[in-house]
Amino acid sequence: MGEQLQQEINRRRTFAIISHPDAGKTTLTEKLLLYGGAIHLAGSIKSRKTQRHAVSDWMEIEKQRGISVTSSVLQFDYGGCRINILDTPGHQDFSEDTYRTLMAVDSAVMVLDAAKGVETQTKKLFKVCKERRIPIFTFVNKLDRFGKAPIDLMDELENVLGIRSCPMNWPVGSDGRYRGVFDRQTKLVELFAADETHGQETRTSQKFTLDAPELREVLDEETYQALLDDITLLDEAGEAFDEKKIACGELTPMFFGSAMTNFGVQNFLEEYLRLAPPPAVRSSSDGDIQPADERFSAFVFKIQANMNPAHRDRLAFIRIVSGKFERNMNVWHASSDKVIKLAQPQQFLAQDRQIIDEAWPGDIVGLFDPGVFGIGDTLSDESHKFRFADFPVFPPEKFARVQAKDTMKRKQFVKGVEQLTQEGAIQLFRQAGAGVESYIVGTVGTLQFDVLTYRLKSEYGVDIELVMQPFEVARWLTYPDEKPVTPESLRGADRGMFVYDRNDRPVLLVNNEWSLGWITDNNPSLQMHTVPPDRKEI
């Protein structure tokens, strides 16, 4: 198997597209599928109408989850490569789900709207990629419209994100008069034919050398001169292409194009596949796990419940790290210390889910989950027991007291809340001294509360009462000598709310940094942690 395993690894590219809503992530994904031959006409992944990003519309998308989820992991082939695109949820609000997806990829494509440059959501997602030191490829989109000057966008990447860029191609023509791209490696100008299909079909183009008389005939003098000047400037003053710097996320290869009108999409795809890394090693309790290790291993990065309301199923998405995955194989599940049979594995292609028989490192497989899996869980060969390094966690910033309106529904309420906690959508706390009738729920954004309300109602039939709490900061508390921290032992515990997390670890919720300062000053031996003390923070 060794040789086949290595071949399968070499041809895999697993990545996510990160962007601010509306920059063109969905359109670019569609176009990659179009060029990959996985769909025939663009516009078919999701109905455009379901793509609005406001909360209410996002709920609509969730209602049609059969569609939105099957398009959240896409696999297709191009030029001998097997490509896995992991979609990061596109809604406005900050979501942990998005970040976890980034834990499962080997590189990222950052889409920027040429007119808007680097936007808030891009910054947050970029930070996670940067911390993981994965290669980041930049696609500057919407070149068919008026936008910022390419040089200014390069400056913006450096000043706002702190990453230098190396343009792989350069736009020919600007401000809506975009004609094509100059490929800096082949030194060829590629001009695109007029689009008569509104981007629904792949686009034809013609290539010219810079000094070709035909090029001079079709480009006006001003555009041609501007291109020559830019090329000279880039060659003299631009950052040199450096594969090592790209590999560790210090330099981003930059591409220009327009996803909607299919400008530069194919060139981007080909260059991306050439430069992007195959599946990477992962650190674990047993050192680095190499993809070519024949012993199977994988980790759970996402759990999605009730995707099909008719079946109330729950899928755990795993990313394969090493070895070959086979249907019905037995694996060791680290968290429960049990051997589990992996039946009915699923893979995703555009709108179809299909049962698969085998998969390789870099691939994403959806497993039917009877409720045993948690985010970050390790699955491995029975002969090789270890755990992958824990996922980093996010400090919660919003808190609400939550209880079932109808106390008779308490059982369903607890089940639903536990489920969402296991999926990683919310963090659960219990107030010291309070009864078990209510929980304190912590999240990283307010959208999660809407999701909580909606899902408890639609999936568990429970109406909840939700009262926002004025806290913005949570701190896990310890003493150096492992003496337990209790509300009584803490001076100023009443300045916030003393709660326990799911593992009964003490946590203090306070309004602001000022209150935190007071607690610190008055409890000299107290240690405070922004996330549970055994976890790493993002």
Ligand code: G4P
């Ligand atoms: P997102 O997933 O990043 O949120 O963005 P999405 O692809 O949904 O694109 C957001 C809007 O930008 C869409 O317009 C889309 O058509 C448009 N768009 C994407 N790429 C390009 C491009 O290269 N050039 C131009 N001019 N527009 C582009 P919409 O009005 O929201 O939808 P629709 O009415 O066009 O379907």
